[in-house]
Amino acid sequence: xxxxxxxxxxxxxxxxxxxxxxxxxxxxxxxxxxxxxxxxxxxxxxxxxxxxxxxxxxxxxxxxxxxxxxxxxxxxxxxxxxxxxxxxxxxxxxxxxxxxxxxxxxxx
Amino acid sequence: xxxxxxxxxxxxxxxxxxxxxxxxxxxxxxxxxxxxxxxxxxxxxxxxxxxxxxxxxxxxxxxxxxxxxxxxxxxxxxxxxxxxxxxxxxxxxxxxxxxxxxxxxxxx
Numbered sequence: 001x002x003x004x005x006x007x008x009x010x011x012x013x014x015x016x017x018x019x020x021x022x023x024x025x026x027x028x029x030x031x032x033x034x035x036x037x038x039x040x041x042x043x044x045x046x047x048x049x050x051x052x053x054x055x056x057x058x059x060x061x062x063x064x065x066x067x068x069x070x071x072x073x074x075x076x077x078x079x080x081x082x083x084x085x086x087x088x089x090x091x092x093x094x095x096x097x098x099x100x101x102x103x104x105x106x107x108x
Numbered sequence: 109x110x111x112x113x114x115x116x117x118x119x120x121x122x123x124x125x126x127x128x129x130x131x132x133x134x135x136x137x138x139x140x141x142x143x144x145x146x147x148x149x150x151x152x153x154x155x156x157x158x159x160x161x162x163x164x165x166x167x168x169x170x171x172x173x174x175x176x177x178x179x180x181x182x183x184x185x186x187x188x189x190x191x192x193x194x195x196x197x198x199x200x201x202x203x204x205x206x207x208x209x210x211x212x213x214x215x216x
Binding site: 001002003004005006007008022023025026027028030051053055057065068072073074075076077078079080081082086102104106107108 | 109110111112113114115116130131133134135136138159161163165173176180181182183184185186187188189190194210212214215216
């Protein structure tokens with residue numbers, strides 16, 4: 001059993017979001033997401049079959065929901081639970097630095 | 109839906125480890141652990157019914173396993189999966205700063 005590190009293995013340039021599944025267990029999938037300036041296309045909404053608990057560990061980003069007018073800004077340490085089928089999109093991610101997220105996907 | 113922050117609400121002085129369940133879902137429990145200098149008692153081994161995936165987000169610590177001689181040092185970003193019933197203990201945590209862990213407990 002050897003620890004790995006979440007902040008290693010991140011390419012200097014990211015042409016698109018980098019999604020890496022770092023652990024899979026019974027009913028749970030842990031994913032690292034690295035973004036820099038990417039956002040969801042206008043009018044696109046994620047509609048996921050699983051619940052997703054997310055935390056921003058570096059950088060900053062914002063999420064918005066189809067039902068609601070508020071854009072939620074996320075900074076280092078911000079976390080949020082997004083229940084399955086709650087339609088949402090990434091409004092923006094910081095273009096000047098990497099945003100590193102941890103996402104815990106778990107079944108309903 | 110409002111984001112909360114993992115690094116807020118940490119008392120300046122910690123006489124013992126601070127364990128806070130920050131999210132509960134189907135088959136998953138997400139816990140924040142804050143330590144400063146605490147370790148498991150000598151000869152004590154955790155023997156948990158659930159799997160536990162852990163990551164250190166601030167500070168540093170070390171974990172050791174009953175089966176094995178190695179003490180695994182963990183720093184910012186270090187993560188590790190500890191399967192259920194793998195006996196382990198916290199060998200040390202940094203006495204000079206807070207160590208903030210995130211632990212994902214999930215069923216077998």
